Amino acid sequence: MISADYSKQKGVALLAVMILVLAVTMILANIFYRHQIDVSQAAVSLHTDQALLIALSGEGWAQELLIEDGKQSQGSPVDHYGEIWAQAMPLFPVEGGTLTGCISDLQSRINLNNFSRYAVGNQLQDEMNKADQNGFAKTWLNLLELLQIPSSPAKVATITDWIDPDDNILSSWGAEQPDYESYDPPRRVANQPMTDVTELAAVSGYTVQEVQMLMPWITALPGAGTSQLGASATTPININTASEEILLALGGFYGQQFVDTVAQGRPFSNIDALYDNLNTNLGLWDVSGATGVGNGIGRANKIWPTDLINVWSSYFRVYLKAEIGEAEIEVTSIMHRAVGNLNVISRDISMVPAVLPTKNELSEVEKLFAKSGNEIEADDRYDADSAIVQPACLMMET
Numbered sequence: 001m002i003s004a005d006y007s008k009q010k011g012v013a014l015l016a017v018m019i020l021v022l023a024v025t026m027i028l029a030n031i032f033y034r035h036q037i038d039v040s041q042a043a044v045s046l047h048t049d050q051a052l053l054i055a056l057s058g059e060g061w062a063q064e065l066l067i068e069d070g071k072q073s074q075g076s077p078v079d080h081y082g083e084i085w086a087q088a089m090p091l092f093p094v095e096g097g098t099l100t101g102c103i104s105d106l107q108s109r110i111n112l113n114n115f116s117r118y119a120v121g122n123q124l125q126d127e128m129n130k131a132d133q134n135g136f137a138k139t140w141l142n143l144l145e146l147l148q149i150p151s152s153p154a155k156v157a158t159i160t161d162w163i164d165p166d167d168n169i170l171s172s173w174g175a176e177q178p179d180y181e182s183y184d185p186p187r188r189v190a191n192q193p194m195t196d197v198t199e200l201a202a203v204s205g206y207t208v209q210e211v212q213m214l215m216p217w218i219t220a221l222p223g224a225g226t227s228q229l230g231a232s233a234t235t236p237i238n239i240n241t242a243s244e245e246i247l248l249a250l251g252g253f254y255g256q257q258f259v260d261t262v263a264q265g266r267p268f269s270n271i272d273a274l275y276d277n278l279n280t281n282l283g284l285w286d287v288s289g290a291t292g293v294g295n296g297i298g299r300a301n302k303i304w305p306t307d308l309i310n311v312w313s314s315y316f317r318v319y320l321k322a323e324i325g326e327a328e329i330e331v332t333s334i335m336h337r338a339v340g341n342l343n344v345i346s347r348d349i350s351m352v353p354a355v356l357p358t359k360n361e362l363s364e365v366e367k368l369f370a371k372s373g374n375e376i377e378a379d380d381r382y383d384a385d386s387a388i389v390q391p392a393c394l395m396m397e398t
Contacts, residue, residue, distance in 0.1 A: 047096070047327035048351060054094050055322040055331040058101050059344070061089070062318040065103065066335060067342050074339070077312035079105060080240035080267030085316075097324035106334070107313040108241035109219040110140060110249075112163075112200060113193040114234045115156055119164035124171070128153055134252050134304050136234070143217060143249035149210050158204045163193050175204035194220040217245055221315050222345065223336070236310040239274055240267045250309065254282055268311050275300040314338065327351075 065085040073079070080086070088102040114136045118124040127135040137156045144151035157173035167189075169176045180187040187202055194200070197218045201211040223235045237246060239262055251258030261281040268274040279285045279298030286297045318333040334346040 047325040048329065051097065051322040051324040051327045051329040052331075052349065054097070054099050054324065055320045055329050055349075058089070058099050058320040058322070059318060059331060059333055059347075062101065062103055062316075062320075062333070063335065063342050063344075066316060066337050070337055070339070070342070073312075076270055078240070078267065078269055079238060079311070079313040081105075082267055094322075094324070097322065099320065099322045101318065101320035104317045104319070105238055105241040105313045106219045106221060106315040106317050107235055107238040108243060108246065109217050110136065110143065110237065110246065111219055111221045111223075111235045112159060112197065113220055113222065115140075115159045116163050116193065117234060118156060118160045119166075119170065124153060124156060124160070124173075132299070132303060134250065135308055138252060139237075139246075139249045139308070142252055143214075143245065146245060146248055147213050149213065155205055158206075159200070162190055162199075162203045165191050167191070179204055193222060196220055217243065219315075221334075223314060234307050235315065236306065236308055238311060238313045239309045240311050241313065250304065257282060271301075271306055271309075271311055274309075274311060278304070 141151040154173035161174040247259040265277045278300035284299040330350040332348045
């Protein structure tokens with residue numbers, strides 16, 4: 001009897017020990033697991049900090065390139081995609097990871113804030129009435145037609161009213177705050193320059209899908225506006241870096257002939273060389289009373305004035321990607337270069353790799369406005385075999 005009780009007590013004690021061991025094991029496992037998580041999070045945090053510092057050092061590299069390029073072209077500023085700043089940074093190995101990046105020209109696009117010039121007088125109506133002169137309004141409407149987006153002067157007027165500083169409607173084409181009150185939900189007119197191209201989706205007359213289609217060819221730069229004296233400032237389109245679509249929009253009546261002339265002649269070292277080329281190839285010389293082509297007066301500078309096109313740029317976008325361990329940092333900076341000076345005017349830092357546009361996908365910015373099931377049709381606008389020179393950034397971002 002005593003032996004049976006002893007065996008039973010021994011079994012209970014053994015079971016208690018096993019339960020205790022199991023409990024201790026589970027506690028230790030939990031502690032170890034949490035420790036591993038803490039170590040992993042600390043490593044990712046450390047790698048993220050390192051990646052950010054490396055990306056910012058890459059930004060400094062880009063600044064030096066642009067400053068040096070500006071020094072070399074002083075007296076006769078010119079920018080094109082054959083220059084060293086436009087070449088993609090090779091995959092640069094750093095301790096524990098890599099860094100790569102590129103610089104693109106934002107003045108290869110249409111600056112939406114340039115439309116503020118039409119807030120003064122009857123400039124919009126005057127431009128539309130002149131058959132022999134191009135401007136930002138006509139170029140914009142040509143681009144809309146090229147992309148099969150409905151176009152009318154109202155597409156310019158509503159942007160102008162959105163960014164001009166007053167509440168006065170530009171014309172019967174425009175739209176001010178009372179027009180936006182009927183929207184669901186109502187919108188507040190900015191009455192200041194756009195800071196991001198996605199803002200266009202809020203402007204009367206533009207749909208989300210239209211903005212998605214326009215994204216590759218538009219920008220929102222601060223270097224445009226209207227002074228108190230009524231003088232307007234614009235950021236001209238750099239003809240040396242403009243895409244085929246922008247060139248077609250600029251060409252207007254001259255269309256493909258304008259595109260071919262520019263594509264075959266660029267990079268142009270100065271605006272006069274461009275005008276000479278256009279006058280000769282498009283038959284724009286008026287040689288009456290002069291001997292020899294080019295000795296007369298050309299009309300190219302009247303059709304495409306220097307406030308519309310030029311051969312230099314002041315605004316650039318720098319894209320950098322740093323990878324350290326499991327951490328990835330993307331930095332996109334907008335830089336403004338003036339004589340002897342360069343400033344970073346905006347910087348976007350992303351810890352999650354950006355989903356950049358491909359032929360079948362939308363960018364993250366575009367997805368902010370996209371509706372379920374909406375997609376942009378695939379296209380071959382950036383065909384590598386195109387005769388139009390394209391920046392290194394396009395190869396990295398597609």
